[in-house]
Amino acid sequence: MTDLIATVEPPSLTPVVTVARSDIRAIPSIEVGGESHWLGEHRDFRRHDALARFLPEHGRFSLAWVRLRDGERLDVHEHPTKSMILVCKGSVRLTGDLEESLGEGDVVCVPPGARHGFQTGPGEDFQGLSVQFEGAGLYEDENAPRVRFTEAASASMAELERLNDTRLRRFAGHHLFELFDSGRMSREPLLRDRFVSALYVWSVFFQKMLYARQSVCTDPRLREIYAGHLRDEFGHDQLLRDRHAVSEDVYDPILEAAGNWFVMQMHSADEAAKIVIVHMVVESSCHVFGERTKAAFQNGPAAETSYFDIHAEIDGDHRDIGRDHLRTLSPEQFPQLSRACEEAWDQLELVFDRIAALVGP
The missing domain is CATH 2.60.120.10 (Jelly Rolls)
Known part of the structure; x- marks a missing residue:
């Protein structure tokens, strides 16, 4: 009988382990x-x-x-x-x-x-x-x-914001706005016609800039954010032409070159630089621009759907798009973003210099 009884081995126990x-x-x-x-x-x-x-x-x-x-x-x-x-x-x-x-x-x-x-x-x-x-x-x-790590990045972001604010204040003093502050743009229809015709050229390039960014963006989260921005801005060039009676096609090689600079950046710059260019620079300038110019276009059939009133209202929100993305960056990335900021403001000032030149004295 004993030959038929299987021997049962006790289960092996895992040894206790200590680690220094x-x-x-x-x-x-x-x-x-x-x-x-x-x-x-x-x-x-x-x-x-x-x-x-x-x-x-x-x-x-x-x-x-x-x-x-x-x-x-x-x-x-x-x-x-x-x-x-x-x-x-x-x-x-x-x-x-x-x-x-x-x-x-x-x-x-x-x-x-x-x-x-x-x-x-x-x-x-x-x-x-x-x-x-x-x-x-x-x-x-x-x-x-x-x-x-947020400490250094926050300081770098604050420095970029200060740079942008400095350039924005400088833009707010652009000599083009003297035509609005003096009331001439409200009183002189021919002056106003030349202005909206020249502005229309820049408005078309602004649309092209947003289309270009949307077409090449591969980040799903940013692409969705950009799409919302594009929906808000879609067709504003046509709004300007239709509601404000753009009467002539303007061609100026300097204005064309400066406008195309913004479009080309959407194909060559990284997403952080695009946010700086489109939102920190262009949209900040559009908000100031809308506030400084809307008074000249508050009367007449276009008043309720004025291109200028719309930009004074919505561009305040558009300025802040992408800020959360910039705050995730390392401090080493901000010097390049500061250069992009400076270059974008230089180009934007050139755009408005040419618009002012085309409007005339």
């Missing part, structure tokens, strides 16, 4: 958008094979030891997932949306998109545990970190 913190590979910095950012000491648990096997993939969360010391800082940043930081040893100052000093045992809860960073003082040592509750760790894939 020093055995988890540390990375001191990360590169985002071409800029290196200091992490101090960052040890994601999944950089150790035994811990990676032990941590569950279902309902995935991530853990990492973090450390800053003696004046080191982690720049202000944001990420798309919830994060919790436990201060295990020492102290540190929280920076960003909330400024607060933290000590051992304190817990920081960071919602998605919140700006936060950490700064130690001289001689200070902060050791903590960083926890993310959805998906991969923030720096688990060193080549595709799940963070966006």
Whole structure:
């Protein structure tokens, strides 16, 4: 009988494993958008094979030891997932949306998109545990970190805005507007006719610029945003011609060249530069232009559907299109955007110089 009894082997037990913190590979910095950012000491648990096997993939969360010391800082940043930081040893100052000093045992809860960073003082040592509750760790894939550093980019964006505001104020003082401020454009029909005929040339190039951008955009999100803008602006060149009695076809080689510059940028520039050109520069100028010129066209059969009233109203919203995209860029990209801004304003001023010349004294 004993020969018929199968021998049952006891199940093998998985041994308990211990892992020293020093055995988890540390990375001191990360590169985002071409800029290196200091992490101090960052040890994601999944950089150790035994811990990676032990941590569950279902309902995935991530853990990492973090450390800053003696004046080191982690720049202000944001990420798309919830994060919790436990201060295990020492102290540190929280920076960003909330400024607060933290000590051992304190817990920081960071919602998605919140700006936060950490700064130690001289001689200070902060050791903590960083926890993310959805998906991969923030720096688990060193080549595709799940963070966006905002401090330097925000400063760069503010500098670009200041540059654009300076050029916009200069444009608001363009000598063409003297014809409106003095009342001549309202009183002199021939002057007004020459003006709308010359403006019509620029209005056609504006339409071509939007068509060109829409036709070559490959970013689905931006393409949808651009499409809404195009729908708002569609046919405004024809509106100008029909409602304001454009009576002659104007040809001016300088006006043609300057107008074509904007169209060609839609084929050669990157999306960030296009946003600067179309929205920061052209749409900002259109808003000012509409406000400064609409009074001369408020009487007559075209008053209710005036090209100038429409642009005074809608271009205020169009100025802000794409700003969120620009805020995602690295600081290294902004010098090129500043050059694009300057060049676009130079070309736009040339357009209005030629319109003023064609209108006459």
